[in-house]
Amino acid sequence: MTAPLSFDVHRPRALTEALDLLDEYGATARVIAGGTDLLPKLRNGRLSPEHLVSLGRVGELDGIEETGDGALVIGAATRLFDVQRHPLVRKRLPALHHACSVMATVQIRNMGTVAGNLANGSPCADTSAPLLVYGATLEVARRDGHREIPVGAFHKGPGSVDLASGELIVAIRVPPVPAGSGSAYQRISARSRVDMAAAGVAGLVTLDGDGRVAEARIGLSAVSPTPTRCPEAESLLTGQVPDAPLLERAAREAAEEAKPIDDVRATAAYRRHVVFVMANRVLTTCVARASAGAGGGTP
């Protein structure tokens, strides 16, 4: 049953101040950025923190920067809408751009953040599969230290992530995509255009000078306890000419690697089937984009 909603809200103006607060209050504190996942949990009693530390005034966490090596660093408080419309994201990270365009609702995208999408720990987080194939890392800070976690190691299980009390995701670092690569993301909700994903598939394919696959990465969301890569399907592609039959075989392999469940949103059988369908479509798009030499730029 619902507990009374009672907590203190802290609105630090600097990252160090935020980290001090998180350190002080430890497990009794939760971070709030957009609040789109947190507020429902507060209201239905699944979380009852004593302190909320808001990132709303921590300006240094808001925004996207390009580093000298060409990586994009997405500040933890950057809104999904701002990620989606950023010209470099649009150009270089079309899978992430697409995820941020179609997930949830306009209202949620105007408030929510990529970091929050990941920290919520849901296996169906839309940004997780694109960030997996882009090889992103999370920069996590605490009062007296700093560490980096590959996005693939961050999710521990449904609702569970590698983030200790006192720690804060500061940014998501997306390394430069390799030359000659193309990437894409598709998701399906199956019931409405506005819905949580029943399955999501991201792909990144890099072609060598001969038109063979130098490297393939396939990321899945909503079809296993954590967002996951598909090593078998990826190795099927590596070194091969990515013709339609091969892509279809790889897509079938990816579907085999999924570990979907039955729930009220879709059956496991349906999810496995659409992983195949979407993986096939995503890989086809990735190869087309890689061949076009657009570096995966968005259409």
Added chain:
Amino acid sequence: MSTPPIIGARIPQLGAREKVTGQAVYTDDMKLPGMLYGAILRSPHAHARIKRIDTSKARALPGVKDVVTGDDTLKVAYGNWRLVPDIQDEYVLAVDKVRYVGDEVAAVCALDADTARRACELIEVEYEVLPAVFSVEEALAEGAPTIRAEKPGNLSLTREIEYGGVDEAFTRAEYVREDTFRVPTVSHAYLEPCSALAAPDEGGRVTLWTSTQTPYIVQVLLAKTLGLPENHVRVIKPQVGGGFGGKMELRTWEFCAAFMALRTGRPVKFTLTRADELAYGRRRHAMVLRSKIGLTRDGVILAKDLDVLLDSGGYNAMGATATFLVGNFGAMLYRIPAYRYLGRYVYTNNPPASAMRGFGAPQALFAGECQLNMVAEELGIDPIELRIRNAMQAGDSVPGVATARTCGFREALEKVRDASGWVEKRARKRPGKGIGVAGCSFISGGVFNWFDTKYHFTSCEVRVFEDGTAHLLTMASDIGQGSDTVLRQILAAELGIDIHKIRLTAGDTAVTPKADLGTWGSRVTLMAGNAVLDAARKIKEMLAGVLFMEYDLNQIHDVAFAGDRVFVRAKPKRGMDFGECVYKALRGRRGEPLTAFGYYTPRDKGLVTPAFSFGAQVIEVEVDEDTGVVSVEQVHTAHDSGVPINTMAVEGQLEGSIHMGLGYALSEELITVEGRVRNATFLDYRIPAAEDMPPSASYEIVTRDPEGPYGAKEAGEGLVSPTAPAIAEAIWDAVGVRSDTLPITPQRVLEGLGKL
């Protein structure tokens, strides 16, 4: 006499600004001094005997002011069907047994809502869990547990219709087919969850503000369950955020608010959550419909045999009406010379179903219209042509039911055929694209007096004043559909005054004239509209004499009311302002106010309704054959609602109907496992979002129904029915998959394609 321009005008709802800016007051917005907050303890079991309830710990919790259980009440069985007391099977709080997960067992009121909820958790209930049944088939099976002692075997109600020699007609049929359809239970998903606030009034009386469609019904049943004279109970309907049939009965929180307000001497408020509504609230009936139809080779319907099992859930609620209406809708739209219907209303341990928009028509027409589309395929006749060959026409009677005095069905079919490019699109197949059709018909208010009201079906009072304004008092309930605007349009048209000069008081059983049965069955425009006409015409009689005196008129003259003036029709310059006319009449009456009552009761109009609406809908879809996802691309609707009083309001009803029909067709279902709803959130109970709404074109087929005010018929419910069967047909046209089950999820499409 020409129709005044305000009839058929596009007028935004009066009061829309207040709603949009948050000024409009809904029940949960209200706070009274000293108000207590209520909470309900519900059964965790689908079927159990209550052995013992201990409320002592709850009572001891600081802040708790009252705790009640069934033992504190009069234990009066109640329900909307007062005409047949045997059907009244519900108690305000469980007596001895619980019959579904969520059945109300006890209630608490406390200084704040959290304390009330915590107190509920402290109530100890010892249950003896009983075997339960969750489908109509299980419930009817030999040896099934009895849910209500009076109905061993769980068959609560039966309705049969038979005419025209069905068996003989089938022997003459050159083509016969039989199909079984299954439709799920779905939620009204009204925006405003139920809320009720009661305050004690002097002399042991009580006032209840409640989110209801039927203040009069709530007043009567509340008085009965409280053991008070009806006149001790005042029910007020504030603004209501939708009902769709889900707010037309006395409900436990309404009783408990009033009961505990009387016991504690303080106001008490209950407000449900969305999760409460989805998990335990009223819902549309799940049904299994077996339909057999016989035709000539040319597609002329000879006979139909419809057998329907309705899932009641744990109580009857409005089930008797559902059982009655499914049978009627099964015989609507087409000339069916021989018809047999058997409807069986079956108790289960699911949450009780009740009235919901279309009430029996969405189910009956999903079965009937899908089946007719299958017939068209097999006989090689275009589905629209097949419908035209059999379409009802004005003057046709459905035996024992009613006569359709106006009927624009054929015109509606022709209109959507031509406007949609149907012929070409059906002929030229494009991969993944499909187009489908279905028809609809609905009642304009019910005739059958199940509530057994002793009053007129609807009543109003009109007062006019020397400042040129009027006051309309009506118990008709605007629950968001716009009747407060439409009734004022009718009064403005009759009195010839500006609509903004009409004050309206509605839905207060102590103030507005007795009585009105409420908002359901698409009855308000026709019935309450006719009452307004009646009262307005009486007022006009009082005013006309002023002109005859003033101008010494010859008896043959008529008086007209328009432009805020009253004048001699043949000599418009002879006249005066409306207010001046009222002033002079008032002088002549030596100060007695000008006021008139108006009434309407349908008499000699068969068993069902005084007028039927008709419509036809063509829908275009695109189906992704790999994912099974259906996108609705375009809707074309032609609609005979008589003469629309407010064109904008009719369009709003159409858009809302498409929205609801779209969800019914493709995504909505309360997934209920052993009586427990598994998707009791809007995240997992999928009503379509704004982005899912397709483009829509609509066409009014205007008929002038002699019974309706200015020729108006219903517009609120009929259109909710054709969308699902039209989409089903379009999916078949696109990818060759027929679904006899709703919703047609991507899973079902892929199963139909053999891909899963």
